[in-house]
Amino acid sequence: MNTGPTARTRLFALLGDPVEHSLSPIFQNAALYASGIDARYMALRCSTEALPALLRGVAEAGGGGNITVPHKEIAMRAVDRLGDAARHTGACNSFGFADGGIWGDNTDVEGFRRALHALLGSSSSGMRVLLVGAGGAARAAVCALLDDGAASITVVNRSADRARRLAAQFGSPTSLQLADRVPPDTFDLAVNATTLGLRAGDPLPLEPGVRAGAALDLVYTPEETPWVRWMRERGIPAADGREMLLQQGAAAFRLWFGQEPPMDVMQRALGLGG
Structure with missing residues (x-):
């Protein structure tokens, strides 16, 4: 394969703000090269106003x-049509062009589930879970946790209205509880689905006194996040967002190209071994 882009090279992009920290171009480009696919993956910072036109332009160009x-x-x-996971979560994290239209879907659900299983060595069935956040990542987490059979999910979020919308999104199941602050309980698993930890100087997403058997931080940075480091120093199994990033990216690769991605290549690019 030609090592440089040509007039036939297809563009794939991460759209968001911020994107400067993203590792997606690193492991996706490694996978594209290893698979012999003539495409490039870039991270493009864009505003809310610019997103629809940019998304459609990239997709309509193939x-x-x-x-x-x-x-x-x-x-x-x-997008023109949505996959089941996107409709269920109310969030779209992947897009492409097929059959004359632009599709959108959500691979965060599969990414979260696989990352969680890698951390725990099992599913979250029967577990008591503390989830901080109520945005798109939190909805993907709730979807995966409910499917897994978690015994209870306590959602803590600064905006009570947004937390209520999250509960309504899933029909307000009895296993899903809302709280304006972290209750003084012990949880089997704590999940950070906020952006706290993404920027230097951010406070910890959870108070140091929170008792949990394991911790999954959906944020990742070049080094381990402060919360993951804090948990590991106390002997608590913890993982940052790279495993979820890998797994949701692999699921997106399958949607884009209809083939299995080179997981070992992607893992090495992210420093996850493999």
Whole structure:
């Protein structure tokens, strides 16, 4: 394969703000090269106003991509048809062009489930879960946790209205509870689905006193996030967002190209081994 782009090279892009920290171009381009696919993957910072036109332009040129914060909900309205996971979560994180139209779907659900199973060595069936956040990533987490059979999910979010909308999205099941602050309980699993930890100086998403058997931070940085480091120093199994990033990216690759991605190549590119 030609190592440089040509007039036939397809463009795939991550659209969001911020995107400067993203590792998606690193592992997706490694996968494209290893698979012999003439395409390039880039991270493009864009505003809310610019998203629909940029998304449609990339897709209609024969490409596709991913959507990250804060555009996953807006992207729902920018595509022609939605997959089941996107409709269920109310968030779109992947898009492409097929059969004369632009499709949108959500691979975060599968990504979260696989990352969680990698951390726990099992499903979350029967577990008591503390979830911080109520945005697109949180909805993907709730979807996966409910499917897994988690015993209870306590959602803590700054905006009570947004938390209520999240509960309504899933029919307000009895296993889903809302709280304006972290209750003084012990949880089997704590999940950070906010952006806290993405920027230097951010406070921890959860108070140091929270008791949990395991921790999954959906944020990732070049080094481990402060919350993951804090948990690991206390002997609590914890993982950052790279495993979920890998798994949702692999699911998107399957949607774009209809073939299995080279998982070992993607893992090595992310420093996850393999």
